[in-house]
Each structure stands twice: as C-alpha cells, then as structure tokens.
Amino acid sequence: MxxxxxxxxxxxxxxxxxxxxxxxxxxxxxxxxxxxxxxxxxxxxxxxxxxxxxxxxxxxxxxxxxxxxxxxxxxxxxxxxxxxxxxxxxxxxxxxxxxxxxxxxxxELLLPFPGWTLPGVTCAGGLQALIKGGMPVAGKRVVVAGTGPLLLAVAATVREHGGVLVALAEHRDSGDLARFGARLALSHRGKLLQSLQLAARLRGVPYLRGAGVLAAEGSGRLERVLLRHRGREQALDCDFLACGFGLxxxxxxxxxxxxxxxxxxxxxxxxxxxxxxxxxxxxxxxxxxxxxxxxxxxxxxxxxxxxxxxQTKDLRVRGKAQAFADLLAQAFAPLPSLRAMCTDATIVCRCEDVVAADLAPHAGWRSAKLQTRAGMGPCQGRVCGSACAFLYGWEAPGLRQPVFPASAATLALPQAETQAETQAETQAQTQAETQAQTQRVDTLARAHPELPQQQTN
Ligand SMILES: Cc1cc2nc3c(=O)[nH]c(=O)nc-3n(C[C@H](O)[C@H](O)[C@H](O)COP(=O)(O)OP(=O)(O)OC[C@H]3O[C@@H](n4cnc5c(N)ncnc54)[C@H](O)[C@@H]3O)c2cc1C
CATH class of the missing domain: 3.50.50.60 (FAD/NAD(P)-binding domain)
Known part of the structure; x- marks a missing residue:
C-alpha cells in the first residue's frame, strides 16, 4: 500500500x-x-x-x-x-x-474593549465550547454580543443548556440584516430556513440590532455589560458575556x-x-x-x-458553498466603527498587558513588538495580531517555529533522532571498515604464509 x-x-x-x-x-x-x-x-x-x-x-x-x-x-x-x-x-x-x-x-477574531479580560467574558464560540465541554450555565445570565450568524448558534446553545439570555446584541443594524435575509431568500433558501429555525429557538430573547459593546464591568469578575443601542447607553447585569466578531x-x-x-x-x-x-x-x-x-x-x-x-456535482456543491461564504464576508465584515470600542487604556495584548495607547504610535507590528513586547507572550500574537490588523491596519505577524507551544523534550526529539541516526551510521561504518581490514589481512596471510602472523582484531 x-x-x-x-x-x-x-x-x-x-x-x-x-x-x-x-x-x-x-x-x-x-x-x-x-x-x-x-x-x-x-x-x-x-x-x-x-x-x-x-x-x-x-x-x-x-x-x-x-x-x-x-x-x-x-x-x-x-x-x-x-x-x-x-x-x-x-x-x-x-x-x-x-x-x-x-x-x-x-x-475567533477577538476585538478588544474595556473589561474584555475580566473573568466571565469569553469569545462567542468559546462560551459555546465551554458549555459543550460540560460547564454548567443553567440559571446564569448571559449576554451574547458582536456580529455574525455564529451569535445565533451560540445563543441557542446557551438557552438549550438552561442559561438565561439577557440579550442578543448584533452590531449590524436592521437594514443590513434585512438585506442579508433577502439575499438568503434569493439564493440560499436552505440557509434561510436554518436561520429561521434558530430564531424560533430564541423566541422571547431581546434581539438588539445596531447595538455596540462599550465595556464589560465588575470587580474581580464580570457583573454587567454596557451597550449603546439606539443612541442610548444601557447596562445589562449578567454572569457571562460571549462576544463574537467573526472568525x-x-x-x-x-x-x-x-x-x-x-x-x-x-x-x-x-x-x-x-x-x-x-x-x-x-x-x-x-x-x-x-x-x-x-x-x-x-x-x-x-x-x-x-x-x-x-465529479461535476462536487464542484457545483463547492461553488454554491463558496458563494454563501462570499455573502457572509460581505454581510458581516466587522465595521470600522467597532474600532471605537478600544479606548487608550484598553489592553490589546493580554499576554504582555500592552494597552492601546502604547501601540497606536507605532507604524507597524515589528516596531510595536520590539518596543512594547506585544505578541511576545504565549499566544505569539495569535490574538493581538489579528486585533492590531483590524485596529491599525498592520500586517499580522509571521509565525515562527514551533507554530504552537511545545515542551523542550518534544522540540529536542528531531535532534535526538538525528544524533541517534548519525551514531548508528558511524557504528555501521566502523564495523564495515574493521571487517574490510580483517579480510585484507586474511587475504595477505593466505597469499604469503611465510610472513609472521598478525593480530587482526
Ligand atoms: C469556536 C468556534 C465555534 C463554532 N461554532 C459553530 C457553530 O455552532 N455552528 C456553525 O455552523 N459553525 C460554527 N463554527 C464554524 C465552524 O468552525 C465551521 O463551520 C466548520 O466547523 C469548519 O470546519 P473545518 O473542518 O474547516 O474546521 P474545524 O471544525 O475548526 O476543524 C479543524 C480541526 O483541526 C484541528 N487542528 C488545528 N490545528 C491542529 C494542529 N496543529 N494539530 C492537530 N490538529 C489541529 C482542530 O483541533 C480541529 O478539530 C465555529 C467556529 C469556531 C472557531
């Protein structure tokens, strides 16, 4: 095989x-x-x-x-x-x-806002993953905020597991959502049906369209979320804030x-x-x-x-799926107005505690990294790299090997294997040389029996 x-x-x-x-x-x-x-x-x-x-x-x-x-x-x-x-x-x-x-x-694309590092604030899919992994949310008050269809799926998971949905806050306004719905009705009926089914599971949940996150607040852990909706600030008490801005x-x-x-x-x-x-x-x-x-x-x-x-069918199915992907990208690309969430004092690199005011003066990722240590922590810029790309237009940092954190023993393995291989090769070579020499001496001894016998080993 x-x-x-x-x-x-x-x-x-x-x-x-x-x-x-x-x-x-x-x-x-x-x-x-x-x-x-x-x-x-x-x-x-x-x-x-x-x-x-x-x-x-x-x-x-x-x-x-x-x-x-x-x-x-x-x-x-x-x-x-x-x-x-x-x-x-x-x-x-x-x-x-x-x-x-x-x-x-x-x-998930994580975009910084004041208080986003508080315990109780997660990314949208992150909360969903925790719930699917067994974290209980029954009776907990949850706000799901950000933008994109993942928010609906996450809210549905929260409700299914007994969480109390305080609000679902979508950054896109009613007009944007209506246009997206119309495009679905025109060319992706199956997807429209799926969204309607999800919406039906969320009946009764306050769905705030055109809402923006201002801050997460609490002493030591999340206690409330501040939102701006229809020009007014609202404070929503909650235990969890699940924020998603796309993938x-x-x-x-x-x-x-x-x-x-x-x-x-x-x-x-x-x-x-x-x-x-x-x-x-x-x-x-x-x-x-x-x-x-x-x-x-x-x-x-x-x-x-x-x-x-x-087969032709495979290509057709992919074409349709890619058309939906294009529609999603247009309909839910994070709006530039989301940049306003990040104030000067907001932490952007959470591994190294670097705030926006320290990053903003830099011309690019490299200079910011050298001067502030942003992106040099355990996540190696996986989180703040995409955030900085969105906030400042910087090209995301290139990845270094190893591409994920690994133990020293793991990283030493290729070298250990190479050393073992080299050792085995050297041993085999020495053995072969000794054998060849023994053969040469034997041949010489047979050809010239008059010569004194030599020690060959
Ligand atoms: C957090 C999150 C939640 C989501 N929830 C939903 C949802 O509820 N509904 C929905 O319709 N869509 C959801 N999506 C979108 C969903 O990811 C896609 O629709 C779909 O799962 C993509 O499939 P995929 O195979 O491309 O990637 P994934 O499903 O993400 O699979 C990638 C796999 O690669 C593995 N992998 C990655 N790197 C390595 C490595 N170095 N070594 C070994 N394994 C590795 C990962 O463990 C993972 O299992 C979610 C996405 C995210 C990020």
Missing amino acids: SAPVIVLGAGPAGLAAAEAASASGQAVLLVDENNAPGGQIWRGGPQRWRDTRAAGLWTALRARPHVTWMAGARVVAPAGARALLLETADGALIQPWDKVIVCSGAR TPSLELATLFGCAVEQGRVLVDCAQRTSVQGVWAAGESTGIGGVDKALAEGRIAGLGAAGVAP
Whole structure:
C-alpha cells in the first residue's frame, strides 16, 4: 500500500477529506489535537452528533481498515524535510509525509474593549465550547454580543443548556440584516430556513440590532455589560458575556509547510492544491464559509490526494458553498466603527498587558513588538495580531517555529533522532571498515604464509 495521505484536522473538512481519499482504498492517517473528531461545529465526539453527515462520514471511516485515527496529537513543527513533529500526552513523535491535506479550521477574531479580560467574558464560540465541554450555565445570565450568524448558534446553545439570555446584541443594524435575509431568500433558501429555525429557538430573547459593546464591568469578575443601542447607553447585569466578531483562518499548519497565504487565508487552486507540491488545504483555513464549504472542499481535496478527479456535482456543491461564504464576508465584515470600542487604556495584548495607547504610535507590528513586547507572550500574537490588523491596519505577524507551544523534550526529539541516526551510521561504518581490514589481512596471510602472523582484531 502506498504511503498514507495525512489529513491534519478532523473537523468537517478533515472528515470529508479522509473519507474521499480512503474511498478508493488509499491509506489515510487522520490526525487531530482533540481527543474526539468533529472540529468546532461537531464538538464533543460521535455520541453527541445530531448531524447525520457527521455520523455518516465517521461510520464510513471506522469501517475502513486502511484508515488510522490519531487523536490527541498536535502538529507543532516540521522535523526536517517532509516530516512533522507531533506532541501527544505521552510524548512526541516524528511523522514522515508524502501527501498532506491541511484542514486546520479557524479561530475567533477577538476585538478588544474595556473589561474584555475580566473573568466571565469569553469569545462567542468559546462560551459555546465551554458549555459543550460540560460547564454548567443553567440559571446564569448571559449576554451574547458582536456580529455574525455564529451569535445565533451560540445563543441557542446557551438557552438549550438552561442559561438565561439577557440579550442578543448584533452590531449590524436592521437594514443590513434585512438585506442579508433577502439575499438568503434569493439564493440560499436552505440557509434561510436554518436561520429561521434558530430564531424560533430564541423566541422571547431581546434581539438588539445596531447595538455596540462599550465595556464589560465588575470587580474581580464580570457583573454587567454596557451597550449603546439606539443612541442610548444601557447596562445589562449578567454572569457571562460571549462576544463574537467573526472568525479568522488558522494558518499555523499551512505556514509550517510554507504554503502561500493571501489576505489571511491559504491560497488554493480549483483542486484545493496549495502552492506546495503534495499539500492540499480545505475548510475554514482557505476562507471562512461554514460547514457546507468545509465539507465540499474537504471532499475535493481528499479525491485529489487519492488521484481521483472530482465529479461535476462536487464542484457545483463547492461553488454554491463558496458563494454563501462570499455573502457572509460581505454581510458581516466587522465595521470600522467597532474600532471605537478600544479606548487608550484598553489592553490589546493580554499576554504582555500592552494597552492601546502604547501601540497606536507605532507604524507597524515589528516596531510595536520590539518596543512594547506585544505578541511576545504565549499566544505569539495569535490574538493581538489579528486585533492590531483590524485596529491599525498592520500586517499580522509571521509565525515562527514551533507554530504552537511545545515542551523542550518534544522540540529536542528531531535532534535526538538525528544524533541517534548519525551514531548508528558511524557504528555501521566502523564495523564495515574493521571487517574490510580483517579480510585484507586474511587475504595477505593466505597469499604469503611465510610472513609472521598478525593480530587482526
Ligand atoms: C469556536 C468556534 C465555534 C463554532 N461554532 C459553530 C457553530 O455552532 N455552528 C456553525 O455552523 N459553525 C460554527 N463554527 C464554524 C465552524 O468552525 C465551521 O463551520 C466548520 O466547523 C469548519 O470546519 P473545518 O473542518 O474547516 O474546521 P474545524 O471544525 O475548526 O476543524 C479543524 C480541526 O483541526 C484541528 N487542528 C488545528 N490545528 C491542529 C494542529 N496543529 N494539530 C492537530 N490538529 C489541529 C482542530 O483541533 C480541529 O478539530 C465555529 C467556529 C469556531 C472557531
């Protein structure tokens, strides 16, 4: 069997890629840092899935002996040419690769405002992930704020788990939302139906359109949120504030392979091939577009890696999903007015406690980093880099290896392996030389028995 196609990330894109690649008998290694497959939207593992697409893909993969599932393994760096360094709970390992599909998903765009570092304030999907992970919210008062369709999904999760939704505050105004709805009605009826179903689950929740977050307040932890709505300030008492301003592609893995990135997303061609030979990319890493885009792109990438051409239907499905992604990008791009949330005293780099007033005078990311240490903490600019790109128009910082924090033992592994290989090679060479010398001496002794015998070992 040929070397496995390695699929990095087991969200919708990764599951679809692994299924498509393995359908023709191609060996596949599916890797994810989470212990369960499903990515962001199907978080929590197969026992929790309600979406039949997730269950269908996973059942197919589990039935194929040539598919290997490696859970709890995070790719952190390259390990020489065409090998990856992975960290697991038990240690580290080096995985050679021939063909890889990067399905690394997205993270939330965090925009700073006064009080955003208080305990109780999370990003929107972050609160959803905590709830799905078992954090109780029954009886807790929750405000969901920001912009974009994820807010509805998060609010629905809060309500489903017994949380009390104080308000859902959307930054876009009624006009913007009506225009988005009309575009959905025209070309994406399925999506319109989904949003109406979500809205029905949120019946009775105050839905504030055109509302902006001013600050989160509390002594030691969140107690209230200040909003501006219809020209008036409002204070809403709450236990949690879940704030979402959209998503941004996770580029660490693509960067690790040296794939070209444009406008904050991995550049791919119509076959989902990246700029690097043998590397495909699919899902949110190539641009934010939701689960349908992730599934369609994953399938095309998986087929490509297995050497199978996609069918017209696959391309049509992806085209439709990409059109929805374009619509989302237009309808919910963070408005420039959101910059006003960040006051001079607002912390922007929360790892190094750097406030906006110290960052604003700089011309770019590099100078700000050198002078203030912004982006030099554990997140390495993953959070404040995107925030600064939005606030000041700075190009987000380039990522360094390792692309995720890793233990020293993990990082030492490639060197230890190289040393072990060199030692083994030297030993083998010495042995071969000794053998050759012994042979030469024996031959000499046989040819000239008159010579005195030599010690050869
Ligand atoms: C926090 C959050 C919540 C969301 N909630 C919803 C929702 O409720 N409803 C909805 O419609 N959409 C939601 N989305 C959007 C959703 O992510 C997409 O619609 C869809 O899941 C994208 O699929 P994907 O496969 O591209 O990425 P993901 O589902 O994000 O999967 C990427 C996978 O790659 C893995 N990975 C990344 N880097 C590494 C690494 N270095 N090593 C190993 N594994 C790695 C991750 O662990 C993850 O499992 C959410 C997004 C985010 C960020």
